[in-house]
Amino acid sequence: MKILVTGISSLPGYKTVLEGIKRGHEVIGVYHERVPSLKVRVLGLDLTKRIQTHDAVMKERPDAIIHIAGMGNVDGCEQERGKCYALNYLTTLNLTKIASALGIYMIYLSTDYVFDGQKGNYGEDETPNPINYYGLTKLLGESVVKSLSNYAIVRTSTIYGIGMGRPNFAMFLLEKLGKGEEVRAVSDQFTSPTNATLLARALIEVAEKRLVGTFHVAGERLSRYEFAVRLSRKLGFDEKLIKESYAKEMKWKAKRPLDSSLNFSHTKEFIDTDFYSTENSLETLKKEYEASTKR
Numbered sequence: 001m002k003i004l005v006t007g008i009s010s011l012p013g014y015k016t017v018l019e020g021i022k023r024g025h026e027v028i029g030v031y032h033e034r035v036p037s038l039k040v041r042v043l044g045l046d047l048t049k050r051i052q053t054h055d056a057v058m059k060e061r062p063d064a065i066i067h068i069a070g071m072g073n074v075d076g077c078e079q080e081r082g083k084c085y086a087l088n089y090l091t092t093l094n095l096t097k098i099a100s101a102l103g104i105y106m107i108y109l110s111t112d113y114v115f116d117g118q119k120g121n122y123g124e125d126e127t128p129n130p131i132n133y134y135g136l137t138k139l140l141g142e143s144v145v146k147s148l149s150n151y152a153i154v155r156t157s158t159i160y161g162i163g164m165g166r167p168n169f170a171m172f173l174l175e176k177l178g179k180g181e182e183v184r185a186v187s188d189q190f191t192s193p194t195n196a197t198l199l200a201r202a203l204i205e206v207a208e209k210r211l212v213g214t215f216h217v218a219g220e221r222l223s224r225y226e227f228a229v230r231l232s233r234k235l236g237f238d239e240k241l242i243k244e245s246y247a248k249e250m251k252w253k254a255k256r257p258l259d260s261s262l263n264f265s266h267t268k269e270f271i272d273t274d275f276y277s278t279e280n281s282l283e284t285l286k287k288e289y290e291a292s293t294k295r
């Protein structure tokens, strides 16, 4: 299959390219400013520009688009609303119009932050109610993708792993705990931490099966504190270095849902990859960490 992946310098984008190649697909990567070193053909595109994007996609005519590019920095979105709207909504609107005109199957990577976090354990069909600008722009993206007949919205949460992209919580823990330094982690806010490699594998599977609808590809419900403890046990670090902190102490610019964990029981019926169990997710991270420290 010919798959066009956007956002290849982000952790999920980078891993999706790697998994796509591994499974024998022809992958074309879209970058904007940073070109990661990957063994695929890449296209430099500003996805907020409709004509430029249209012409490039028209020329390639992929079988599927996996749209990962966006603005994932939640506090940044609150401060730079115009940029956040353009990257999360306009890029999605542009690609949706092109996918519709050319009959291309499209996957859109979305987020647990479309929910308000009052309840947690959200199912795919529950009503979103974002409480920050990031969540609102991602929900706008979802609404436009739903106008297609051949689409999948894949919601995920707190992506972690080793590779490209912005710093993530697991990388922070590996660095600090690996050096024997203390870390503080919030114990009263819950998400569904998701391993990027397993997310990427599931995204490729969704494309191969051309699944239609909304799916939750996310890990089990954990606070950052619980996640830090589980990671520490798995990798053999000193658990006593992890100290509890609380959401009210954090100097976040954007409001955070208190419990945006995602229920994956429906999605798991359609996907063979075990993207959800914390044990498998941390085992995958451990192998990648050991391989990276041996180099």
Ligand SMILES: NC(=O)c1ccc[n+]([C@@H]2O[C@H](COP(=O)([O-])OP(=O)(O)OC[C@H]3O[C@@H](n4cnc5c(N)ncnc54)[C@H](OP(=O)(O)O)[C@@H]3O)[C@@H](O)[C@H]2O)c1
Residues within 6 Å of the ligand: 006, 007, 008, 009, 010, 011, 012, 013, 030, 031, 032, 033, 034, 035, 045, 046, 047, 048, 067, 068, 069, 070, 071, 072, 073, 087, 109, 110, 111, 112, 138, 156, 157, 158, 159, 160, 165, 166
């Ligand atoms: N991080 C998480 O925990 C999380 C959770 C749920 C969902 N997500 C979703 O995952 C995706 C990636 O987020 P992230 O936080 O991992 O990464 P990020 O750092 O926000 O990644 C942004 C990506 O978008 C690309 N991009 C920016 N402006 C562009 C433009 N004008 N045209 C084309 N590409 C452009 C960047 O490419 P260049 O580097 O080349 O500029 C980069 O690859 C987002 O859709 C986000 O909503 C993330």
